[in-house]
Amino acid sequence: MAEAEERFEEVYDELRDELEELCHEKRYNDLRKRFLDMNPADIAWLFDDMPEDHLPVMFRLLSKEVAADVFINLESDSQEMLIKGFSNSELEAILDEMFLDDTIDVIEEMPANVVKRILKYSDPETRSEINKILQYPEDSAGSLMTTEFIRLRRTTTVAGAFDVIRQKGDDSETINVSYVTDEERHLIGYVTIRTLVLEKDTSALIGDIMEPNVISAMTTDDKESVVQRMSKYDFDTMPVVDAENRLVGIITFDDAIDVIEEEATEDIEKMAAITPSDRPYLRTAVFDIWKSRIPWLMILMLSSTFTGMIISSFEGALASCVVLTAFIPMLMGTGGNCSNQTSATVIRGLSLQEIEFRDIFKVIWKEAKVGLLAGAALAAVSFIKVLLFDGMLLGNPEVTPMVSAVISFTLICTVFCSKIVGAFMPLFAKKVGADPAVMASPFITTVVDALSLVIYFGFATVLLGI
Amino acid sequence: MAEAEERFEEVYDELRDELEELCHEKRYNDLRKRFLDMNPADIAWLFDDMPEDHLPVMFRLLSKEVAADVFINLESDSQEMLIKGFSNSELEAILDEMFLDDTIDVIEEMPANVVKRILKYSDPETRSEINKILQYPEDSAGSLMTTEFIRLRRTTTVAGAFDVIRQKGDDSETINVSYVTDEERHLIGYVTIRTLVLEKDTSALIGDIMEPNVISAMTTDDKESVVQRMSKYDFDTMPVVDAENRLVGIITFDDAIDVIEEEATEDIEKMAAITPSDRPYLRTAVFDIWKSRIPWLMILMLSSTFTGMIISSFEGALASCVVLTAFIPMLMGTGGNCSNQTSATVIRGLSLQEIEFRDIFKVIWKEAKVGLLAGAALAAVSFIKVLLFDGMLLGNPEVTPMVSAVISFTLICTVFCSKIVGAFMPLFAKKVGADPAVMASPFITTVVDALSLVIYFGFATVLLGI
Numbered sequence: 001m002a003e004a005e006e007r008f009e010e011v012y013d014e015l016r017d018e019l020e021e022l023c024h025e026k027r028y029n030d031l032r033k034r035f036l037d038m039n040p041a042d043i044a045w046l047f048d049d050m051p052e053d054h055l056p057v058m059f060r061l062l063s064k065e066v067a068a069d070v071f072i073n074l075e076s077d078s079q080e081m082l083i084k085g086f087s088n089s090e091l092e093a094i095l096d097e098m099f100l101d102d103t104i105d106v107i108e109e110m111p112a113n114v115v116k117r118i119l120k121y122s123d124p125e126t127r128s129e130i131n132k133i134l135q136y137p138e139d140s141a142g143s144l145m146t147t148e149f150i151r152l153r154r155t156t157t158v159a160g161a162f163d164v165i166r167q168k169g170d171d172s173e174t175i176n177v178s179y180v181t182d183e184e185r186h187l188i189g190y191v192t193i194r195t196l197v198l199e200k201d202t203s204a205l206i207g208d209i210m211e212p213n214v215i216s217a218m219t220t221d222d223k224e225s226v227v228q229r230m231s232k233y234d235f236d237t238m239p240v241v242d243a244e245n246r247l248v249g250i251i252t253f254d255d256a257i258d259v260i261e262e263e264a265t266e267d268i269e270k271m272a273a274i275t276p277s278d279r280p281y282l283r284t285a286v287f288d289i290w291k292s293r294i295p296w297l298m299i300l301m302l303s304s305t306f307t308g309m310i311i312s313s314f315e316g317a318l319a320s321c322v323v324l325t326a327f328i329p330m331l332m333g334t335g336g337n338c339s340n341q342t343s344a345t346v347i348r349g350l351s352l353q354e355i356e357f358r359d360i361f362k363v364i365w366k367e368a369k370v371g372l373l374a375g376a377a378l379a380a381v382s383f384i385k386v387l388l389f390d391g392m393l394l395g396n397p398e399v400t401p402m403v404s405a406v407i408s409f410t411l412i413c414t415v416f417c418s419k420i421v422g423a424f425m426p427l428f429a430k431k432v433g434a435d436p437a438v439m440a441s442p443f444i445t446t447v448v449d450a451l452s453l454v455i456y457f458g459f460a461t462v463l464l465g466i
Numbered sequence: 467m468a469e470a471e472e473r474f475e476e477v478y479d480e481l482r483d484e485l486e487e488l489c490h491e492k493r494y495n496d497l498r499k500r501f502l503d504m505n506p507a508d509i510a511w512l513f514d515d516m517p518e519d520h521l522p523v524m525f526r527l528l529s530k531e532v533a534a535d536v537f538i539n540l541e542s543d544s545q546e547m548l549i550k551g552f553s554n555s556e557l558e559a560i561l562d563e564m565f566l567d568d569t570i571d572v573i574e575e576m577p578a579n580v581v582k583r584i585l586k587y588s589d590p591e592t593r594s595e596i597n598k599i600l601q602y603p604e605d606s607a608g609s610l611m612t613t614e615f616i617r618l619r620r621t622t623t624v625a626g627a628f629d630v631i632r633q634k635g636d637d638s639e640t641i642n643v644s645y646v647t648d649e650e651r652h653l654i655g656y657v658t659i660r661t662l663v664l665e666k667d668t669s670a671l672i673g674d675i676m677e678p679n680v681i682s683a684m685t686t687d688d689k690e691s692v693v694q695r696m697s698k699y700d701f702d703t704m705p706v707v708d709a710e711n712r713l714v715g716i717i718t719f720d721d722a723i724d725v726i727e728e729e730a731t732e733d734i735e736k737m738a739a740i741t742p743s744d745r746p747y748l749r750t751a752v753f754d755i756w757k758s759r760i761p762w763l764m765i766l767m768l769s770s771t772f773t774g775m776i777i778s779s780f781e782g783a784l785a786s787c788v789v790l791t792a793f794i795p796m797l798m799g800t801g802g803n804c805s806n807q808t809s810a811t812v813i814r815g816l817s818l819q820e821i822e823f824r825d826i827f828k829v830i831w832k833e834a835k836v837g838l839l840a841g842a843a844l845a846a847v848s849f850i851k852v853l854l855f856d857g858m859l860l861g862n863p864e865v866t867p868m869v870s871a872v873i874s875f876t877l878i879c880t881v882f883c884s885k886i887v888g889a890f891m892p893l894f895a896k897k898v899g900a901d902p903a904v905m906a907s908p909f910i911t912t913v914v915d916a917l918s919l920v921i922y923f924g925f926a927t928v929l930l931g932i
Contacts, residue, residue, distance in 0.1 A: 009824060037679045041699045162663065169664050176642050176659070176702075193659050194641050197631055213503045231727065233507045234720040236642075236702055253719045254700040260723060261697065264730030265814050268737070272810030273803055280820045281811055282828060286835045293807050294840055297881075300803050301844055302851065304796035311792040312862065318791060325784060325791050326777040329798055329915060330770035337739055337766050341759050344738030345747055348731050354746045358475060362748065369752045374760055378767055389771065396778065415763075449795060 016046055023054045032061045040066055044073030048283075052078075056085045068097030075283055076109035083114055092121045099173050100126060101146035101255060104133055109278075133249075141226045142219035144259065145240045145249030150178040152191065154207030158199050161191070161206055173252055177237045180210045187239055187247040190214050216241045219248060226251060227259045228353050267351055270437035271344060273300060296441070303446040307332070310453045317457060317466040323398035324460055326390075327407050328453070334378065335414040335452040339444045342367050342422030347436045350426060360427045364420060371419030378415060379408035406459045413459075414452040421447050482512055489520045498527045506532055510539030518544075522551045534563030541749055542575035549580055558587045565639050566592060567612035567721060570599050575744075599715075607692045608685035610725065611706045611715030616644035618657065620673030624665050627657070627672055639718055643703045646676045653705055653713040656680050682707045685714060692717060693725040694819050733817055736903035737810060739766060762908065769912040773798070776919045783923060783932045789864035790926055792856075793873050794919070800844065801880040801918040805910045808833050808888030813902045816892060826893045830886060837885030844881060845874035872925045879925075880918040887913050 022031045035043060043062070047055055047070065059082060062070055071079065071094055083091065095103060095118065103122070107115050107130065119127050129147045136142030150172050152161050161178065169175045178196075180189040189210035199209055216239040217226040230238045236253040266276040273296035277284065311318070311328070318325055346363060349355030355363065383404050391399035425444050426436035460466060488497045501509060509528070513521055513536065525548060528536055537545065537560055549557065561569060561584065569588070573581050573596065585593050595613050602608030616638050618627050627644065635641045644662075646655040655676035665675055682705045683692040696704050702719040732742040739762035743750065777784070777794070784791055812829060815821030821829065849870050857865035891910050892902035926932060 165663055198635050231723045253702055257697045260726055268810055268814050272806050274807050281815045289836050290839045294843055297803055301800050304799050307795045308792040315788050319788055322781050322785055326774040329773045332795055333770050334767050337763055340738050341740050344734050348734050349747050370755050373756045377760055
């Protein structure tokens with residue numbers, strides 16, 4: 001482990017113990033001072049690690065501004081516990097300090113009665129904004145956006161723009177970009193704070209200095225694809241418009257980063273046959289972990305009934321040449337590894353929009369070539385290894401050159417087919433609107449397992465005459 | 467597939483065909499006009515998709531500022547081709563427009579002779595900065611940073627700060643945050659553009675309004691962990707200091723997003739037993755793809771010699787109860803799926819710094835409980851399924867309740883052990899400084915495969931007396 005990390009863990013442990021002790025000894029003034037020079041995200045991290053009963057006391061020692069920042073960084077179970085303990089005025093104060101998109105994030109994790117209470121103590125304007133955003137589908141750009149941003153008119157001057165920013169800046173998620181709209185709130189351009197600051201003529205009109213080619217997302221767009229676009233264009237903010245191109249919100253880079261990390265985690269989980277969940281592993285109950293894993297284990301176990309049936313139907317062949325059994329796991333494993341490599345590459349490429357469905361023939365053609373090369377290399381090495389190691393070194397008289405040839409031929413065909421199946425399945429899933437990562441793993445495994453056995457027994461029957 | 471995406475693909479194809487036609491018909495003025503309202507990232511995307519011989523002509527139609535932006539968004543093979551065709555003055559002009567960190571990105575992908583040429587035609591100051599950054603290790607924060615940022619003094623006023631920003635802003639990667647340093651360039655605080663703009667008193671001193679608690683990275687820090695910290699703190703910019711806390715550069719959110727995506731892709735590739743590469747799949751040669759995949763296929767194939775040996779050594783037992791063979795793939799597969807689920811969860815948790823090595827006992831304890839629950843569920847379903855389906859429905863007289871019991875007992879033990887192995891291995895790898903994702907897959911597979919067979923034959927020997 002990196003030295004820096006070990007050092008960090010030590011410091012962290014010491015700090016947590018110190019805070020716990022201070023709290024235990026009711027030295028609240030010292031505690032308050034300790035919090036002063038700490039980053040809210042760090043405070044939240046420590047809080048999540050504390051005994052639950054210390055949390056409300058400690059939280060109340062934070063200044064109002066810091067309290068809101070700490071709150072949004074807490075895990076949702078800590079948030080829920082705190083909200084339940086808040087007085088109405090405390091809740092109101094916290095909500096007042098929070099940006100809209102953070103409030104939405106909190107709400108999305110809370111049970112219905114807590115959500116009701118949050119809505120009740122938000123100011124009326126915020127409440128109506130929250131309700132609007134909550135109506136967007138879960139994975140849409142609309143659900144990710146905030147409606148607190150700087151809006152400018154084409155006819156405003158640079159000096160006027162600074163006035164608007166000074167007036168609205170405190171309640172805006174970012175002032176780095178301001179958006180320009182017309183009378184009907186249609187998005188017609190944007191202007192960065194850099195442009196405003198570097199503009200020498202403060203009477204210049206926004207309409208003259210704005211960038212009119214503005215790339216935007218629709219409220220109904222899938223949030224993953226919007227975030228991919230932000231990454232492609234290096235945007236720190238993406239405007240979100242409705243079907244009539246009216247500006248309704250913005251998505252900021254910090255939410256984009258969260259989505260990128262979540263989506264990658266989800267892809268990894270799905271590829272590993274896990275139902276994705278939002279909660280960090282260490283804070284998820286054993287039963288919930290079990291629930292996210294058992295369905296696919298069950299499906300995959302039952303689907304391997306097919307492979308069992310294939311083996312059973314060749315029982316006679318296996319009985320007459322028992323050594324064949326020993327190579328079944330290797331052949332099925334290699335097929336699985338090959339299809340896995342390809343499907344992981346394709347699924348990730350689809351997520352990053354580096355691969356599209358229309359590339360399907362290019363991808364399959366490429367994989368066919370890689371499959372032949374890889375199959376040939378594995379077959380060659382296997383032929384020699386089986387003969388020398390399993391045959392001569394272990395002295396198994398059953399391992400003849402012909403048995404070794406059967407294994408090598410099987411490898412070539414299995415690797416080739418596995419690569420094609422691994423390439424085709426995720427792209428096909430994408431085309432029919434299914435999730436490539438979810439559909440890939442069980443189907444590919446079942447198909448590839450069955451294929452490799454059929455190929456194996458096929459070659460065995462023909463070449464060994466069993 | 468989402469409708470929006472299909473629509474997008476159509477528009478994209480039409481646009482590419484149109485541009486190609488314009489270029490073919492030498493209608494350069496029309497082409498130039500088409501480029502005017504396009505985003506540089508989109509132009510680059512289209513360029514990468516064009517026949518190579520059109521590229522230099524089209525590229526020269528772009529205005530100077532856009533050309534640099536398009537250039538940095540091109541794939542490295544297109545960049546290389548263009549650079550080789552540039553006149554010295556063209557190269558100088560492009561380099562002059564590029565930000566330092568983009569130049570570094572380009573350089574890192576170029577062959578030595580092209581790098582030499584780039585360095586030769588960079589201005590002397592940039593050249594020395596490039597050389598400094600190139601000396602940092604590949605995965606360090608130093609290699610990711612740019613040295614173009616706004617530096618302020620504690621004694622500067624807000625008005626003075628705006629003067630500095632106006633003067634240096636054009637050459638700074640971002641003006642959203644300015645960093646405050648003392649006489650020895652030690653980092654002592656930062657001030658955001660928001661603070662500067664919202665500050666009503668333009669004669670206020672930076673030292674009084676700056677945020678003195680500044681979180682920074684060291685040049686030698688691992689870039690992945692720095693980027694994780696940026697994500698945790700929602701920073702759009704992270705200052706980078708040397709061992710003496712002297713400010714030497716900044717990392718911006720766009721580079722952070724790239725690192726996050728790259729690292730997730732790398733983890734996915736490693737988990738799928740692929741040697742990671744930077745190049746997009748569709749632009750990678752077949753032979754290079756083969757090279758990135760064959761080592762692990764070879765290692766995994768050879769490591770399954772162990773499982774083969776175990777099966778061979780129980781050949782007698784298998785011959786006396788042939789039906790046992792049919793369940794080998796299912797048992798090994800279930801073991802593999804279980805360890806896979808756990809190792810993927812732990813590896814991702816380690817990457818996101820949600821799990822640390824010190825959590826090892828918590829993780830193993832949790833997985834032990836999940837393993838028991840999952841094993842019990844799978845065993846119960848399997849017992850009934852084997853008896854009813856394989857025994858009665860397929861009418862196999864060999865499938866006795868005792869055989870079914872052997873399979874179920876094996877499942878419980880295998881699932882339990884697989885979960886523990888899947889949890890332990892990545893954490894152990896991390897501890898000894900190895901890459902959890904790389905080490906996990908082959909070792910875990912080999913261990914779990916061997917374990918499940920030994921457990922299976924163990925129960926078979928004891929319960930069936932073979």
